[in-house]
Amino acid sequence: xxxxxxxxxxxxxxxxxxxxxxxxxxxxxxxxxxxxxxxxxxxxxxxxxxxxxxxxxxxxxxxxxxxxxxxxxxxxxxxxxxxxxxxxxxxxxxxxxxxxxxxxxxxxxxxxxxxxxxxxxxxxxxxxxxxxxxxxxxxxxxxxxxxxxxxxxxxxxxxxxxxxxxxxxxxxxxxxxxxxxxxxxxxxxxxxxxxxxxxxxxxxxxxxxxxxxxxxxxxxxxxxxxxxxxxxxxxxxxxxxxxxxxxxxxxxxxxxxxxxxxxxxxxxxxxxxxxxxxxxxxxxxxxxxxxxxxxxxxxxxxxxxxxxxxxxxxxxxxxxxxxxxxxxxxxxxxxxxxxxxxxxxxxxxx
Ligand SMILES: *[C@@H]1O[C@H](CO)[C@@H](O)[C@H](O)[C@H]1NC(C)=O
Ligand SMILES: *[C@@H]1O[C@H](CO)[C@@H](O)[C@H](O)[C@H]1NC(C)=O
Ligand SMILES: *[C@@H]1O[C@H](CO)[C@@H](O)[C@H](O)[C@H]1NC(C)=O
Ligand SMILES: *[C@@H]1O[C@H](CO)[C@@H](O)[C@H](O)[C@H]1NC(C)=O
Ligand SMILES: *[C@@H]1O[C@H](CO)[C@@H](O)[C@H](O)[C@H]1NC(C)=O
Ligand SMILES: *[C@@H]1O[C@H](CO)[C@@H](O)[C@H](O)[C@H]1NC(C)=O
Ligand SMILES: *[C@@H]1O[C@H](CO)[C@@H](O)[C@H](O)[C@H]1NC(C)=O
Ligand SMILES: *[C@@H]1O[C@H](CO)[C@@H](O)[C@H](O)[C@H]1NC(C)=O
Numbered sequence: 001x002x003x004x005x006x007x008x009x010x011x012x013x014x015x016x017x018x019x020x021x022x023x024x025x026x027x028x029x030x031x032x033x034x035x036x037x038x039x040x041x042x043x044x045x046x047x048x049x050x051x052x053x054x055x056x057x058x059x060x061x062x063x064x065x066x067x068x069x070x071x072x073x074x075x076x077x078x079x080x081x082x083x084x085x086x087x088x089x090x091x092x093x094x095x096x097x098x099x100x101x102x103x104x105x106x107x108x109x110x111x112x113x114x115x116x117x118x119x120x121x122x123x124x125x126x127x128x129x130x131x132x133x134x135x136x137x138x139x140x141x142x143x144x145x146x147x148x149x150x151x152x153x154x155x156x157x158x159x160x161x162x163x164x165x166x167x168x169x170x171x172x173x174x175x176x177x178x179x180x181x182x183x184x185x186x187x188x189x190x191x192x193x194x195x196x197x198x199x200x201x202x203x204x205x206x207x208x209x210x211x212x213x214x215x216x217x218x219x220x221x222x223x224x225x226x227x228x229x230x231x232x233x234x235x236x237x238x239x240x241x242x243x244x245x246x247x248x249x250x251x252x253x254x255x256x257x258x259x260x261x262x263x264x265x266x267x268x269x270x271x272x273x274x275x276x277x278x279x280x281x282x283x284x285x286x287x288x289x290x291x292x293x294x295x296x297x298x299x300x301x302x303x304x305x306x307x308x309x310x311x312x313x314x315x316x317x318x319x320x321x322x323x324x325x326x327x328x329x330x331x332x333x334x335x336x337x338x339x340x341x342x343x344x345x346x347x348x349x350x
Contacts, residue, residue, distance in 0.1 A: 002193075002262070003199055007090065007146075019210075023124075024346075025331035026337055027114050027251075027252050027253070027254075027334065027336075028333060028334060028336050029215075029250060029331055029332075029333055030331075030332055030333060030334045031106075031108060031315055031332040031333075032330075032331050032333070033106075033194055033281075033330040033331070033332075034080075034328070034329035034331065035071070035080050035082065035329075036071065036083075036328055038082040038104075038285065038327065038330065039060065039082075040102040041105075041106055041107075041108065042105060042106055042281075042283070043060070043104065043105055043107060043304075044057070044058065044060040044063055044069070044102055044103065044104050045057055045103045045104075045105055045192060046057045046059050047059065047133075047158060048319055049098075049103070049289060050142075051119075051130075051286060051289040051290040051291065052289045052290055052293075052311070053098060053099040053130065053286030053287050053288055053289030053292070053293070054096065054098035054099060054101055054128075054286075054287045054288040054289065054293070054310045054313050054314070055086075055100070055101040055102050055285070055286045055287050055289075056097045056099065056101065057101060057102060057103045057284075058100050058101070058102070060104075061102075062100075062186065063084075063102055063141050064181060066087070066100070066194075067085070067086070067087065068084070068085050068101070068102060069083065069084050069099060069102055069104075070082075071083060072326050073334060074279065077171070077176035079326075079330050080192075080328070081120060081326045081327055081328045081335070082152075082325070082326070082327040082330075083323075083324055083325070083326055083329070084102050084104060084283055084285070084324060084325040085102075085123075085285075085318070085320075085323065085324035086099055086100065086101040086102070086123070086285055086287075086320050086323050086324070086338060087099050087100035087101070087250050087317065088318060088320040088321040088323070089316050089317050089318075090317055091314070091315060091317055091340060092196065092313075092314040092315075092317075094308070094310050094311045094314045094315070096310075096314075098287060098288075098310075098313070098314075099191060099287055099313055099314075099317075099320065100289065101285050101286065102283070102284060102285060103251075103282065103283075103284040103286075104281075104282065104283045104284070105136075105280050105281065105282040106255060106280045106281045106282075107280070108280065108281075109138075109139075109278040109279055109280050109331065110135075110228075110278070110279055110280075110334070111273075111276075111277055111278060111279075112228055112229055112230070112334065112335065113183060113226075113228050113332050113333065113334055113336070114225065114226070114227045114228075114252060114332070114333040114335070115150070115224075115225070115228075115246055115281065115328070115330075115331075115332050115333075115334065116137070116223060116224075116225045116252060116329075116331050117133065117150075117223065117224045117225075117228040117327065117329070117330045117331075117332075118153075118221075118222075118223045118224075118243075118246060118327070118328040118329045118330075119133070119221045119222070119224065119325065119326065119327055119328065120220050120221040120326045120327075120328055121217050121221055121267070121322075121326035122151060122152065122212065122213075122216060122217065122221070122325055123212040123285045123322070123323035123324055123346075124151075124153050124157070124159060124212045124214075124216065124217075124326060125153070125157065125212065125213025125214040125215075125217070126155075126320065127155050127156060127285060127299070127301065127302035127305055127309075127312060128155065128292060128302070128312050128313040128316075128319070128320070129154065129155070129286075129292060129320070129323050130153075130154045130155075130281070130285070130286045130287065130288070130289060130291050130292035130310050131283075131284070131285045131286075131323070131325070132141075132149060132151060132152040132282070132285075132286075133151040133152075133224070133283050133325075134147065134148060134149045134150055134151075134152065134281075134282050134286055135147065135148040135150070135226075135228075135279035135280065135281055135282070136280055136282055137276060137277055137278055137279050137280075137281060138278070138280060139277060139278045139295075140172070140185065141229065141336070142165075142347075143165040143166050143167055143199055143200075144166075144167050145277050145278060145279070146165070146166050146275050146276030146277065147163075147164065147165040147166075147200075147222070147279075148163075148164055148228065148233060148279065149161070149162060149163040149164070149165070149303070150162065150224055150226050150227065151211075151224060152214065153212045153213065153307075154291050154294055154295055154299075155296065155299040155301070156213075156299055156300075156301040156302055157212065157216060157301045158212065158213045158214065159204055159205045159206040159207070159209050159211060159212055159213075160204075160205040160208075160210045160211040160212035160216075160237065160262070161202060161203075161204055161205070161212075161249050162202070162203045162204075162205065162235050162263040163190050163199075163202045163203070164188040164201050164233065164265050165188060165198070165200035166189060166190070166192070166200070166275040166276070167189060167190070168187040168189045168191065168192075169189065169271050169274070169275060169276065170187075170188035170189065170201070170267050170271045170272070170275050171186055171187050171189075171267055171268075172186050172188065172201045172265045172266055172267055173186075173266050173267070173268055174186060174193070175264065175266070177263035178260065178264050178266075178320075179203065179206040179234075179260060179261050179262060179263050180205070180208055180260055180261070180262045180263075181203040181204055181206065181208065181262050181263050182203065182204050182206055182253055182316075183201070183202070183203050184202045184203070184204050185199050185200070185201055185202050186201050187200075188200050188201040188223070188265075188275070198290075201333065202313070203235075203262070203263040203264075203265070203266060204261045205237065205263070208237070208262060210237075210239050210273045211237040211262065217322070217344050219239055219240060220240045221239075221240065221326070221328075222237060222238050222239040222240050222243065223236075223237070223238045223243050223247055224236070224237055225238070225247065225252065225254070225258070227254050227273075228272075228276070228279075230273050231266065231272065231333070232264060232265060232266040232272070233263075233264075233265040233271065233272065233276075234254070234260055234261040234263065234264050234265075235261055235262055235263040236254075236258055236259075236261045237262045237318070242294045244256070244258055244291065245248050250331065252333060274297075281330075283325055285323060285324075285325070287309070287313045288308075288309035288310050288313055288317075292309055293309040293310065296308060296309040296312075302325065332346075
């Protein structure tokens with residue numbers, strides 16, 4: 001190869017590389033589910049809860065007409081935030097059916113995204129509840145298309161649990177100086193024989209107690225930002241007083257001044273794209289079931305209230321008045337410089 005050919009080649013390599021550099025990490029708004037738009041983009045599923053919770057998921061019009069879903073009002077005025085609550089007036093039989101609640105999910109799916117949710121109140125920290133804000137791949141049997149749990153917890157838990165669920169092949173690194181939480185399990189494979197069944201890889205946002213439950217609500221919540229790329233899945237929580245300016249202005253730049261994320265899930269061998277595809281967004285509030293129900297007896301605060309989780313939830317409707325989500329805004333951004341992948345290519349709003 002002559003040196004001039006080599007120079008030209010090198011030049012074009014540098015040019016295309018720098019184009020990529022300029023575009024990488026440049027996020028553009030692709031979906032906005034804030035305010036009333038939430039109810040256009042989310043469907044209220046009426047499936048039986050797959051985790052056997054003591055709930056009845058009701059559809060959107062039933063939720064709306066019974067005051068379980070709509071715009072949050074404070075002192076009679078709408079605030080602009082979305083309200084998703086549960087029935088807090090009906091006494092039920094412990095044998096069911098379970099308490100009326102919601103499982104709202106997008107029909108839109110994504111491959112790679114930056115999801116930014118400003119949430120002022122969650123149903124967390126209340127005995128019997130198991131709320132979650134999460135992303136789920138439904139294109140094949142669980143967990144083959146992956147699951148990202150952004151906000152999750154049960155009963156009196158006072159810190160957020162962030163978790164990935166996959167089939168075999170995704171093990172995340174414990175680079176403790178690169179995230180604020182604590183990695184409790186590293187294998188995202190739900191069938192890892194050395195971890196509890198269905199556990200996945202989990203980062204407990206402990207001791208950052210302001211990211212879930214009563215303290216979160218008392219502080220007026222904050223912003224959760226989830227960045228999903230081929231290399232990693234990061235989750236930041238910013239409390240009300242520490243939301244980056246470029247988040248507030250809807251031109252988010254994770255690589256700017258966002259600081260250490262609360263969670264970093266990063267496999268050493270690039271296995272994210274082969275295990276996460278076509279994820280939808282979901283808000284739900286279930287009760288008891290496979291996690292809150294099973295953890296009932298080991299929760300010192302809750303187990304005092306009733307012998308079983310189902311009995312407590314059935315007999316104490318008023319305990320769930322505060323079991324609601326208040327979502328100030330929800331926006332999805334995508335990196336216009338990064339290549340798309342997966343089966344959902346044409347439907348990503350690109
Ligand atoms: C029902 O939906 C309408 C908008 O479609 C909303 O204005 C109203 O607040 C909702 N109802 C309740 C009880 O939240
Ligand atoms: C709602 O009304 C109560 C009682 O009048 C008052 O203390 C409170 O500040 C009001 N809240 C808002 C957000 O206006
Ligand atoms: C709700 O679900 C129906 C049936 O699956 C689908 O046709 C519709 O597009 C969905 N709507 C939204 C807003 O996701
Ligand atoms: C979206 O709606 C279509 C049409 O109803 C349905 O077949 C598909 O399963 C839905 N996808 C998700 C992720 O809900
Ligand atoms: C990646 O690493 C995990 C955990 O060590 C392993 O199970 C998996 O087979 C590896 N995958 C590839 C594609 O190298
Ligand atoms: C990760 O490292 C931290 C700090 O050393 C430790 O507490 C934690 O148990 C480790 N997690 C795993 C899954 O090994
Ligand atoms: C909000 O977050 C900042 C930065 O992490 C922290 O210094 C501050 O104590 C937090 N405020 C509250 C009320 O927790
Ligand atoms: C998605 O995009 C990739 C890369 O351009 C392409 O190889 C693949 O065939 C596309 N998939 C679909 C379903 O269009």
